[in-house]
Amino acid sequence: RVHITVHRLWNEVDRSLRQVLGRWWAIPGHGRGPARITDPTLGVPLGPPAPDLPQVPENPRHTLVTLGDSLTHGLSSGAVFRTDLSWPALVARALGTSFSVPHYGGPLDGLPFNVETALRKLQEKFGTTLGALDVLRLPAALHQLADANEDYWERGPGSTPARTDIRYQNLAIYGWDLRDSLSSTAGRAARRIADNPPRDNLLGAIPDNDNDIAAASVLAPFGPQATQVDAVASHGRDGGIATLIVALGANNVLDAVVNKRVAWSGPAFRDLDGKDEYNVWNPVHFGLEYDELVRRLRDVKARRVILATVPHVTVAPIAKGVNPAAPGKKWRKGSRYFPYYIDFWIDEDDFRPTKHRHLTHQQARAMDSAVDQYNQVIAGHVRTAREQGRDWYLLDLCGILDGVAFRRYLDDPLTGRNNPWTPYDLPEAYSDLDTRFFRSNAGGRTQGGFFGLDGVHATTCGYAVLAGAVLDVLQVAGVAFEKLDYGAIRAADTLVSHPPALFEHVLQLLAPFMTRAVT
Numbered sequence: 001r002v003h004i005t006v007h008r009l010w011n012e013v014d015r016s017l018r019q020v021l022g023r024w025w026a027i028p029g030h031g032r033g034p035a036r037i038t039d040p041t042l043g044v045p046l047g048p049p050a051p052d053l054p055q056v057p058e059n060p061r062h063t064l065v066t067l068g069d070s071l072t073h074g075l076s077s078g079a080v081f082r083t084d085l086s087w088p089a090l091v092a093r094a095l096g097t098s099f100s101v102p103h104y105g106g107p108l109d110g111l112p113f114n115v116e117t118a119l120r121k122l123q124e125k126f127g128t129t130l131g132a133l134d135v136l137r138l139p140a141a142l143h144q145l146a147d148a149n150e151d152y153w154e155r156g157p158g159s160t161p162a163r164t165d166i167r168y169q170n171l172a173i174y175g176w177d178l179r180d181s182l183s184s185t186a187g188r189a190a191r192r193i194a195d196n197p198p199r200d201n202l203l204g205a206i207p208d209n210d211n212d213i214a215a216a217s218v219l220a221p222f223g224p225q226a227t228q229v230d231a232v233a234s235h236g237r238d239g240g241i242a243t244l245i246v247a248l249g250a251n252n253v254l255d256a257v258v259n260k261r262v263a264w265s266g267p268a269f270r271d272l273d274g275k276d277e278y279n280v281w282n283p284v285h286f287g288l289e290y291d292e293l294v295r296r297l298r299d300v301k302a303r304r305v306i307l308a309t310v311p312h313v314t315v316a317p318i319a320k321g322v323n324p325a326a327p328g329k330k331w332r333k334g335s336r337y338f339p340y341y342i343d344f345w346i347d348e349d350d351f352r353p354t355k356h357r358h359l360t361h362q363q364a365r366a367m368d369s370a371v372d373q374y375n376q377v378i379a380g381h382v383r384t385a386r387e388q389g390r391d392w393y394l395l396d397l398c399g400i401l402d403g404v405a406f407r408r409y410l411d412d413p414l415t416g417r418n419n420p421w422t423p424y425d426l427p428e429a430y431s432d433l434d435t436r437f438f439r440s441n442a443g444g445r446t447q448g449g450f451f452g453l454d455g456v457h458a459t460t461c462g463y464a465v466l467a468g469a470v471l472d473v474l475q476v477a478g479v480a481f482e483k484l485d486y487g488a489i490r491a492a493d494t495l496v497s498h499p500p501a502l503f504e505h506v507l508q509l510l511a512p513f514m515t516r517a518v519t
Contacts, residue, residue, distance in 0.1 A: 033312075033336060034372055035420035036399025040306070040473040042383050049389035054236070054301045061239025062169055063097035064088065065302070067181070067232050068247035070174035071466075073214070074101070076459055077452035077495060079110025080174060080214065081117075085460045085492060088170045088245070090467035091474075094481040101170040102217045106158050107148040112210035115453040118145050119500035128442045128501035135509065146205040153207035154198035161217040167238075171231050173218050175211045177251040177281075178289035180228075182296070183272055187224030189215040229296050236301035243479070244300060245470065247308035247397065248293065249374055252286055253367055255279035257319040257341065258456065260357040262367070283373035290374070294381045304391040304477055306470070307382055309375040309398040314341065314364045315405045317437035317448070318455035322348040334418040336368075336408050337361035344437045344455050345511040371398065393473050400424050400469050404450060406434040427468065429486040430461050433496070440499030449496050453503070460493035461486075 066072050066088040074086030083089060083101040092099030108114040108121075125141055126134045152158045176184070189212040198208040207213070222231045235241055256262045256279045268274025269285040281289070297305065313319075314337075321338025323329045327348050331339040341359040342351050351358070375398055385392035402409065403424025409416045410423065426433065433449030438459075440446060450462045458466065464486055471481055491497055 033368070033402060033419045033421060034375070034399070036403055036422060036424070037309075037379070037394060037396040038399075040393035040395065040476050041386065042379060042394060044383050044386040046391065047387045047389045052298070053389060054299060056236075056301045056303045057240040060242040060301075060303060062235050062241045063095055064092050064099055064243050064245070065169050065232060065235050065241045066172060066245045066247070067228055068172040068245075068308075069176050069251050070172070070457055071250065072170065072172035072245075072247050073174045074170075074172075074463070075174045075457045076454070076463075077114060077116040077457070078454045079108065079112060079114035079117075080104050081110030081114055082460065083170070085463065085489070086170065087458075087463040087467040087470065088172075090464055090484060090489065091245075091470050092169075094467070094471055094484055095474075095479070096482060099170065100166055100168045102168055103162070104158075104214075104217075105162075106152040108145065111153060111158065111214055112206045113146070113149060116495050116500060118142070119453075119502055119506065121145055122506065123500060123502050126502070130502065130505050130509075138506070138509065147200075150198075150200070150205070150207050153210060153213060154200075158207075158213065159193075159198075161213075161220045163217075164220045167221045167231070167234065168218060169235065171218060171228055172247075173211075173215050173228065175251060176215070176228070176248075177275070178248055178286070178293060179270060179272060179275055180251075181248055182229055182289070182292060183227060184215065185225050185227050186216055186219035186222065188272075189213075189219070190224070229293065232297070233300050241300065241302040243304050243306065243474065243477075244297075244302040245306045245308070245395070246293075246297065247395075249286065249290070249310040249378070250313060252281040252289075252374070253279070253310065253371060254313045254456070256363075256367060257313050257316060257359065260319070260341070260343065260359050262359065262363050280367055280370060281374075283370050283377070286370075286374045287377045290377050290381070294385075298385075298390070304393065305385070306393045306395050306473055307378050308395040309378055310371050311398045311401040312368050312371055312405075314359075314368055315401055315408055315435065316456050317344055317435065317451050319359060319364075320344045320346070320348075320437065321407060322351050324348070324351055324353075330412065330415070331361045334414045335361070336415055336419065337364050338407075343514070345507060345514050391477065393477060395470060395473050397466070397469075400466070401435075404435055404465075406436050410434070426465060427486040429490050430465065433461060438495070438499075439504055440501065441504045442501040445496065445499040446504075452495060459495050461490055461496050464489045 073080050074083040089099055089101055104111040108117040192212045193209045219226050222234055263279050265278040265281045265285045319341035321341055323339050331337055339361050341364055342356055346356055379394055382392045382394045409421055435450045436447045437455050438448035438453055452459045
């Protein structure tokens with residue numbers, strides 16, 4: 001008996017130490033990825049209602065409210081546009097309810113810079129191919145488009161919110177992390193715009209203050225002191241919320257793959273300005289931030305809440321995996337990782353670690369390990385909430401993206417066998433799409449289709465897949481809805497259904513200049 005007791009005690013101590021250490025350091029471990037969570041209840045039945053459970057009206061006024069970042073805002077190919085086709089809008093369509101979203105116009109139909117529209121305007125000018133003279137004229141034409149876009153958002157109609165009388169139900173703001181959601185306000189965005197007068201940059205494409213313009217457009221209707229979480233609570237007080245979906249945390253790690261630089265969070269992680277030094281949050285810091293988010297969400301008058309996990313951002317094609325020693329191969333057989341992750345416009349044969357910015361496979365693995373720990377925190381909150389009688393669910397966005405990851409899993413069967421991984425079934429209408437970087441020419445799309453032209457954000461088809469996953473969770477929650485028409489959504493996805501003919505040619509011409517700009 002003493003032996004059994006000691007053995008059990010040691011196992012408990014070992015388990016506790018692993019949990020504590022796991023929250024303090026992103027330990028790479030042996031590289032096995034987590035299994036996708038397919039039960040949004042986590043197998044936890046609803047417990048007796050907690051005493052502080054918010055009282056939600058019988059028929060909540062707001063059927064759906066969403067809180068998130070760029071993936072929820074509707075950003076694709078470099079800009080927030082067609083917000084009526086963002087995944088929250090598609091979910092609302094299936095639910096048969098109205099859903100208010102901000103709209104962004106401008107010369108390129110979106111904020112900050114719509115790459116797809118820019119390519120289409122170039123195609124209108126030059127046709128589907130570029131001749132020798134066209135190549136010489138291309139830089140001036142591209143600058144003209146960028147300058148008009150910059151003027152619209154910095155000095156024109158786009159510099160102030162188009163509407164301040166609509167309290168949007170999609171409360172996402174691109175580029176925001178957990179601290180922004182908790183503390184940044186419409187008033188702060190307005191002050192930052194006033195304190196940073198825009199400059200007419202000769203070679204600039206992204207408008208100054210673009211993120212603050214977006215934040216003001218979403219939060220201004222709720223008052224100058226309103227944060228994202230305050231706006232959610234306001235909807236709760238204004239007749240209640242039937243379903244609240246929260247998808248935050250990706251921007252606590254995403255910048256590292258965009259800029260190929262890792263800076264782990266430090267003491268200033270709670271400071272709105274100081275946190276800009278970091279781009280990967282220590283799991284302990286992430287846990288403290290998410291704990292605060294959940295404490296505030298617990299008081300929101302929402303009938304049900306869905307929390308989304310953070311995706312492995314290393315899957316996004318903005319970070320192209322390469323192996324100079326053995327092109328196309330992982331750093332070792334069965335691994336999830338390539339030796340290096342580089343900018344998508346650099347050819348694998350041209351890459352030089354001493355010349356080009358990059359992430360190593362060790363860095364990518366450490367970041368994924370951190371994300372896994374983020375998601376343990378999120379799942380833990382869902383589990384606790386359900387035990388307290390709160391109708392909360394988990395949407396495993398991380399597992400879904402892993403399930404369609406082409407170069408990590410689908411194109412490497414050995415990696416799939418070495419991990420607790422199963423593919424995520426795409427709708428039949430999207431069976432030809434994959435997660436590689438989008439490519440198209442005069443003959444049409446040559447690869448990709450799940451991610452847009454920025455290599456980070458989904459196409460409309462990709463967002464439809466996410467909307468379908470949300471509806472699967474709502475089905476478990478007993479919510480009725482109409483099925484999505486994936487074929488019709490694909491037809492509305494202009495990038496996939498009518499790929500820009502000039503994309504590969506323009507990318508080839510610009511790649512040398514893009515490389516020089518970042519080295």
